Amino acid sequence: MMIQASCLQLCTLLLMAGRLQGRVTAPQHLVAPVEKPFTLTCSLSKERGESLREVRWLDVQNQTLLTYKPGNRETVSGQQHVELAPSSTKDTSAITIRRVGFRDEGCYTCIFDLHPTGLKQGSTCLTVTSQVTVDGNKTAVSGKKVSLLCSYGLPEKVRQIMWRRISAQGESTDVASFAKRSDPMIEPPYQGRFWLTPSLSDSQLTIHPVAIQDEGCYTCMYETHSDGLKTSTICLSTYVLPKPQVSYKTASPGVIEANCTSVSRPPAEIVWNVERDNRTMGPPVTKQLSQDDGTTLVISTLTVQSGLLKDVSVKCLVHHKGLESPIAVSMNTKIGTALTILISVTTVAALLVLSLCFCLWKCFLRKEAD
Ligand SMILES: *[C@@H]1O[C@H](CO)[C@@H](O)[C@H](O)[C@H]1NC(C)=O
Ligand SMILES: *[C@@H]1O[C@H](CO)[C@@H](O)[C@H](O)[C@H]1NC(C)=O
Ligand SMILES: *[C@@H]1O[C@H](CO)[C@@H](O)[C@H](O)[C@H]1NC(C)=O
Ligand SMILES: *[C@@H]1O[C@H](CO)[C@@H](O)[C@H](O)[C@H]1NC(C)=O
Numbered sequence: 115m116m117i118q119a120s121c122l123q124l125c126t127l128l129l130m131a132g133r134l135q136g137r138v139t140a141p142q143h144l145v146a147p148v149e150k151p152f153t154l155t156c157s158l159s160k161e162r163g164e165s166l167r168e169v170r171w172l173d174v175q176n177q178t179l180l181t182y183k184p185g186n187r188e189t190v191s192g193q194q195h196v197e198l199a200p201s202s203t204k205d206t207s208a209i210t211i212r213r214v215g216f217r218d219e220g221c222y223t224c225i226f227d228l229h230p231t232g233l234k235q236g237s238t239c240l241t242v243t244s245q246v247t248v249d250g251n252k253t254a255v256s257g258k259k260v261s262l263l264c265s266y267g268l269p270e271k272v273r274q275i276m277w278r279r280i281s282a283q284g285e286s287t288d289v290a291s292f293a294k295r296s297d298p299m300i301e302p303p304y305q306g307r308f309w310l311t312p313s314l315s316d317s318q319l320t321i322h323p324v325a326i327q328d329e330g331c332y333t334c335m336y337e338t339h340s341d342g343l344k345t346s347t348i349c350l351s352t353y354v355l356p357k358p359q360v361s362y363k364t365a366s367p368g369v370i371e372a373n374c375t376s377v378s379r380p381p382a383e384i385v386w387n388v389e390r391d392n393r394t395m396g397p398p399v400t401k402q403l404s405q406d407d408g409t410t411l412v413i414s415t416l417t418v419q420s421g422l423l424k425d426v427s428v429k430c431l432v433h434h435k436g437l438e439s440p441i442a443v444s445m446n447t448k449i450g451t452a453l454t455i456l457i458s459v460t461t462v463a464a465l466l467v468l469s470l471c472f473c474l475w476k477c478f479l480r481k482e483a484d
Contacts, residue, residue, distance in 0.1 A: 174220025
């Protein structure tokens with residue numbers, strides 16, 4: 115163990131000496147996130163009497179990236195996508211790649227031209243990476259359309275994309291996949307309602323129409339050439355919007371029992387509103403019944419004195435996460451229609467009387483003319 119350890123120390127020392135001999139130090143390996151600026155640095159240890167004439171950087175193709183004479187900013191020349199970093203000093207050279215792309219991956223060389231000793235060089239290698247990004251969890255209304263989107267900044271490195279679904283029970287199943295030079299593939303249980311875009315960067319899984327049982331989490335997996343599997347997860351909640359109804363019957367003389375019912379997912383919240391006032395006459399009784407299809411039936415029962423319905427408007431308000439504002443159902447609608455019928459009948463009768471008068475008057479006029 116001791117021998118091994120000291121050998122390790124020695125080796126490390128030798129390695130360091132080797133690097134120092136070159137007198138240019140640079141990190142051997144760096145990781146740069148795609149689409150962000152990134153700075154590469156080389157440091158020089160000068161000896162007495164040496165002066166630095168020029169610095170040159172070579173790119174991954176050994177082409178000149180940037181050259182300059184230290185202390186003179188006007189001598190900087192090079193490719194458009196790089197610039198001399200402000201952190202450069204007499205003994206350090208730093209260049210910034212303005213926006214790292216896939217093509218920037220590889221090894222860079224920095225060359226220091228020293229007087230009178232000549233060229234000294236160092237090298238640093240860059241790996242470009244990306245993360246899978248998603249726009250957050252989603253909710254979708256049953257029967258409508260929803261799209262789940264994953265993005266990865268380095269499509270050149272992607273071999274294939276796979277989408278997997280994890281149900282609320284924890285079961286995991288393959289949903290869809292897309293590989294280079296082929297068509298998107300949808301697994302049989304999902305065919306007809308699921309679609310996948312043929313892209314290796316922005317992968318969009320669309321569900322239309324959404325079913326209640328589509329609820330769960332969906333993982334997009336980018337299988338890359340060099341960075342392994344990159345994944346992200348989007349969870350989908352499915353909603354069924356309520357279509358509330360009000361029914362009532364006379365429970366005992368002068369007492370009316372009203373039910374406000376709603377079937378939805380997740381369960382709706384029902385409150386009673388009496389003439390824009392939330393006071394209810396006696397607390398309503400609410401029942402929740404889970405249905406087999408994943409929805410919940412909510413029944414709120416309110417008991418009122420029948421006289422009250424004639425005076426004030428009684429409404430049931432149904433609140434649901436999927437609604438911007440609650441749905442209001444009035445209990446007075448039947449009285450309302452009765453009133454409409456009454457008005458209509460009166461109007462028709464009045465018209466009949468009027469036309470009769472008109473006829474009589476015409477006949478009368480004719481007789482007088484005779
Ligand atoms: C660049 O030059 C180095 C040696 O200086 C060599 O090992 C490397 O393969 C060259 N790269 C390219 C892309 O020509
Ligand atoms: C998405 O939903 C899952 C499960 O409900 C939760 O664990 C996760 O934190 C949510 N993510 C975001 C970004 O809200
Ligand atoms: C209201 O709902 C209850 C069940 O909760 C039912 O027994 C009753 O008959 C319903 N009343 C009306 C008027 O629909
Ligand atoms: C009635 O309910 C609404 C929301 O449903 C609330 O904003 C308001 O404060 C309530 N009014 C009273 C008097 O409780």
